[in-house]
Amino acid sequence: MKLKVIKFGLALATASLLTACAGHQSAEQAHTHFTPGLGEIMAQSAARHAKLWFAGQALNWELAAYEVDELHEGFEDAANYHRTHKQIKQTIPELIAQHMDQPLADIERAIKDKNLQAFVRHYDDLTVACNACHQVTDFGFNRVTRPAFNPFANQAFGLSN
Ligand code: HEC
The missing domain is CATH 1.20.5 (Single alpha-helices involved in coiled-coils or other helix-helix interfaces)
Structure with a gap:
């Protein structure tokens, strides 16, 4: 038993x-x-876009360059995993090349030159380009702006030395 x-x-x-x-x-x-959805990749990109702003404002060019790299990687993922998306007629890689290549290259140059004025100008151009792609894909209700405040309480944006 x-x-x-x-x-x-x-x-x-x-x-x-x-x-x-x-x-x-x-x-x-x-x-x-x-596979992350396009919306998930975009939400990540929005965080990188915000961090990029605070890195630039703090003249932390190394961090700013890193955030631009992360944006590139996010868009690569978007292009690879989501060649097409919902009702959008153009392919996602095409749209990304059209809207992102130039502004990302411009902001990269400003970061290399450690030029805050150029950084701010190209940051705004980048934001306009994000929204332009949202417009042409009928997702214009997703409006990206310069971040109004820093929501990342657990990351230091300034230089440590
Ligand atoms: C291919 C054109 C394209 C480009 C370029 C683009 N987006 Fe998007 N974005 C989209 C599409 C399409 C969606 C909606 C995806 C979905 O179905 O959820 C979206 C959604 C979003 C959302 C909403 C995500 C959410 O969960 O709330 C944010 C935020 C966003 N994008 C930020 C950005 C930022 C920041 C940039 C520029 C750095 C950018 N996007 C560039 C096409 C684009």
Whole structure:
């Protein structure tokens, strides 16, 4: 009787262990197949766009250059994972090349030159270009602006030295 109870307990434990493993495996599989949606990539880009502003304002050119790189990577992901999107007629890589290549190159130059005035001008051009793509894709209700305040309480934007 006692042995039976132990056996039953063991069987239960094994069963739950197997279930746990199966759960783990499927979570891992889901992870490898996970593709961020265009909206998710855009939300990340909006955070980078805001951080870029505060890095520039703090004359932290290294951080500013990093945020521009991250924007590039986000748009690469958008182009690779979302060649087409919903009802949009043009392809996403085409639209990105049209709207982002020039303003990103311009702001990169301003950052290399450590030129705050040029940075601000090209930052505003970049923002206009983000919104231009939203307009032509019928997502014009997503309006990006210069950030009104810094929501990133846990990141230092100024130079440490
Ligand atoms: C290909 C043209 C294109 C470019 C360039 C573009 N966007 Fe978007 N953006 C979109 C589309 C399309 C959506 C809507 C995606 C969806 O279906 O959720 C979007 C959505 C967004 C959203 C809403 C996301 C949310 O979850 O609230 C934000 C914010 C955004 N974009 C910011 C930016 C910023 C910042 C830039 C420039 C640095 C930019 N976008 C450049 C096409 C573009």
